[in-house]
Amino acid sequence: MKRLYDNKLIFGRLLEIVEPHLIERYNKALNAFGFPSVKLKSFNIDMAGYSPEVAEELGDTQYLDPHEVNRRFIILTPDQIDLPVVKTAFSNTEDLLYQFFEKNQRALFALTIKDVLFGEIEDSVFEVRDIDDLLSIEQVEFKVATSSDLLGKTGEMQLMIDRLTKEPDAWRDDQLLEKMVETARITGDIRTNELMPKEVIFRQPTFWTSHFDGTFVFIEETQTTVIADPAAKGFRKSRPWQVAYIDKGDHDTVYKFLAESGRIDPPRGSWIERSGLLEQRAVMLIVWLAMKENPQVDLSDVTPQWASNWAARHASLVDLEGTLPLLNWVRRQVSNWSNIDAGEIDPARRFVISRANPEHDDLYLTNRLISDYLPFDYMTRFVFNKPGFYKDYETWPDNYRDYVVKQIRDNYLTDKKALRRKLYK
Numbered sequence: 001m002k003r004l005y006d007n008k009l010i011f012g013r014l015l016e017i018v019e020p021h022l023i024e025r026y027n028k029a030l031n032a033f034g035f036p037s038v039k040l041k042s043f044n045i046d047m048a049g050y051s052p053e054v055a056e057e058l059g060d061t062q063y064l065d066p067h068e069v070n071r072r073f074i075i076l077t078p079d080q081i082d083l084p085v086v087k088t089a090f091s092n093t094e095d096l097l098y099q100f101f102e103k104n105q106r107a108l109f110a111l112t113i114k115d116v117l118f119g120e121i122e123d124s125v126f127e128v129r130d131i132d133d134l135l136s137i138e139q140v141e142f143k144v145a146t147s148s149d150l151l152g153k154t155g156e157m158q159l160m161i162d163r164l165t166k167e168p169d170a171w172r173d174d175q176l177l178e179k180m181v182e183t184a185r186i187t188g189d190i191r192t193n194e195l196m197p198k199e200v201i202f203r204q205p206t207f208w209t210s211h212f213d214g215t216f217v218f219i220e221e222t223q224t225t226v227i228a229d230p231a232a233k234g235f236r237k238s239r240p241w242q243v244a245y246i247d248k249g250d251h252d253t254v255y256k257f258l259a260e261s262g263r264i265d266p267p268r269g270s271w272i273e274r275s276g277l278l279e280q281r282a283v284m285l286i287v288w289l290a291m292k293e294n295p296q297v298d299l300s301d302v303t304p305q306w307a308s309n310w311a312a313r314h315a316s317l318v319d320l321e322g323t324l325p326l327l328n329w330v331r332r333q334v335s336n337w338s339n340i341d342a343g344e345i346d347p348a349r350r351f352v353i354s355r356a357n358p359e360h361d362d363l364y365l366t367n368r369l370i371s372d373y374l375p376f377d378y379m380t381r382f383v384f385n386k387p388g389f390y391k392d393y394e395t396w397p398d399n400y401r402d403y404v405v406k407q408i409r410d411n412y413l414t415d416k417k418a419l420r421r422k423l424y425k
């Protein structure tokens with residue numbers, strides 16, 4: 001993993017925490033969760049406050065996600081809104097956190113000037129035991145607290161203000177007035193300095209979860225669709241009257257669902273020629289085949305010409321595998337911007353000539369699903385499914401690891417938006 005870390009492919013874009021008062025506040029949040037204080041002089045955090053350095057010192061990589069549901073968070077600064085979420089069991093954690101930050105900007109700014117904000121993204125289950133537990137998560141609520149009970153005192157202050165303004169003789173109550181002055185020293189003037197987060201409940205959107213070896217839940221107005229391993233507990237049994245279940249290994253049915261729901265961009269010349277995605281996949285496929293054929297193959301000088309020469313020298317292997325001939329045929333067929341009927345293609349190979357519909361709200365989740373069917377397409381895997389990428393990385397020989405890391409570093413990290421726009425939008 002050191003190669004990934006050195007090239008910022010893992011734990012990149014995190015916020016470094018070095019200020020002693022912020023470290024002290026972070027430790028108070030850890031204590032509230034039942035952990036000891038850490039002795040680190042500096043560490044990095046993501047949007048949720050997760051720190052790889054803290055995890056290492058605690059000896060617990062799941063310290064903010066103990067049951068992989070009801071995710072914990074620690075907020076030291078509103079600036080965390082611009083950070084990624086580097087470790088999560090649900091694909092929508094980052095989106096939910098972003099909404100919470102965005103909807104409560106003033107309160108988070110005011111709170112974090114004085115204190116640390118922490119809590120849980122709480123839903124209706126405490127542990128995921130079967131598919132029904134996942135389906136029961138219809139909304140989440142941010143349960144928040146501060147180390148000095150700032151929120152509690154803000155609530156008390158609001159009640160005292162209401163009493164003072166609504167009860168005719170309340171201004172004569174010296175104890176009330178003294179209590180208000182005392183509390184105001186902690187909260188400040190809450191009439192102008194908003195402290196209580198106003199929006200804390202959010203609907204659960206379509207999502208992927210790591211539970212049951214990777215489960216996709218697509219939520220629509222009239223139906224919910226689960227794509228998962230049929231060995232998952234509750235598969236085809238939980239709410240069968242309102243949930244459609246698809247075996248993730250059933251390429252034909254998965255593809256038809258994505259196509260009929262408008263989530264997939266089938267092979268059409270209008271995007272294939274412009275994006276260059278199939279050309280890139282062809283090169284990635286050849287390098288993958290070369291690595292499989294010879295794990296020690298020299299990948300230090302890979303170019304499109306190198307890939308073409310390797311494919312020519314290993315024509316029998318390439319033809320037997322079958323994917324490259326399909327890619328080349330499709331590229332020729334769409335040269336005049338004509339369309340391909342995906343129904344005529346082997347279901348196991350349809351995903352290699354498709355991408356997610358860039359106009360659909362589930363663009364990222366669909367590309368994440370597609371990446372599961374394309375083990376050689378490390379770029380789509382890294383962009384849309386980093387947990388899956390890191391899992392794959394562990395199985396690769398060192399020369400292939402080095403090649404992939406350099407390709408992502410030089411072609412994606414230099415301008416992420418440009419690559420996503422070119423290949424996937």
